[in-house]
Every structure is written in C-alpha cells, then in structure tokens.
Amino acid sequence: MSEREAFSGPNYRERLDISQVFLRQLDRTNFSAAVRDGSFEEYVRQTMRRLPIQWKQWVIDQAGRYTVTQPVFIIRKKMGSQTNPALRDRTKEVLRLEDGSVDWSDPNILSPVLKEKTTIDYEKMDEVVGEAAELAGISWQQEYILLDVGDLNVERKKTPWRKPREDE
Numbered sequence: 001m002s003e004r005e006a007f008s009g010p011n012y013r014e015r016l017d018i019s020q021v022f023l024r025q026l027d028r029t030n031f032s033a034a035v036r037d038g039s040f041e042e043y044v045r046q047t048m049r050r051l052p053i054q055w056k057q058w059v060i061d062q063a064g065r066y067t068v069t070q071p072v073f074i075i076r077k078k079m080g081s082q083t084n085p086a087l088r089d090r091t092k093e094v095l096r097l098e099d100g101s102v103d104w105s106d107p108n109i110l111s112p113v114l115k116e117k118t119t120i121d122y123e124k125m126d127e128v129v130g131e132a133a134e135l136a137g138i139s140w141q142q143e144y145i146l147l148d149v150g151d152l153n154v155e156r157k158k159t160p161w162r163k164p165r166e167d168e
Helices: 003-007 018-035 040-049 055-059 120-135
Strands: 066-072 110-111 113-120
Touching: 018 040, 018 120, 040 055, 040 120, 055 120
Parallel strands: none
Antiparallel strands: 066 113
C-alpha cells in the first residue's frame, strides 16, 4: 500500500447539494423552536450562516425588519422612579414637558436613565432568512408544468324540468 493510499480519505462519488445542507439546518432550527430551550436564536443565526454570501449580506441589510428598538429605564442603586427621578442637584426642580411628563434629556437626572435598547426578534429574522433562501433558490423549488387537460367542451345533460305543484 502506497503512502498516498494510506492517507487518502474515502472517495465520494457525489457532492452534497447546498440546498440539502440548508434544509438539514432548517430542520434543526424548526426542532429548536418546538423545544424552546433557548437555542432557537443560535440556530437562526446558524441558518443565516448557511446562506450564500450575497444573500447573507441581504439579510443583514434587512435588519430593520427584525430589530426592535425600545426605550428602557435603567435604575441605578434603587434610586428614583419614573414619576420621581433622583437628581444630582437636589436644589433644582425636574424639568417637565408641556404635558407634565418628565423631560428625560435633563442632565440633572441621576436615576433612572432613559436609554434605547435594540433587540432582535428571532422569529421575524427567521422569516427574512427563509425569504433569502427562497430568493437564492436553495429552499423551496418551484417547477411550473403545463398539463393538457383535453377538450373542455363537454356536453351536459339538461336538468329535468318539473311542473310546480299547485300548493307551492
């Protein structure tokens, strides 16, 4: 046995189609969604990684469809509340807007601080990844076929007419 034969791996006759690799990853993602063990997010990301590079970039460019930005109050050391915030200089009053609500852009407010938090909605991201897979042609493949159904001019029997009864 030559050295080349000893270290060469098995010979594969066929190459695995990328659509099969993608569909297997899609199965794993769907299974993780049913289990709800927290791994769904990672499987959605992994499914996106299986896309061709240009479609992966397309999903990233569509981030506005699956990211959610919400205002969040961050309370420091259990000081202040949303209605009565803690101030750096207690001699000054809290700035209020015309409707009476707190002006959170006031630099004198120590706690809570209003910040925006951006999160990813993974169910929507999964839909966008699925759309990219369809556009790339690696998921659902549609084949249009033309069928000859023959002549549609079929003679129909006439409906028999019944004379109405006198009591009707």
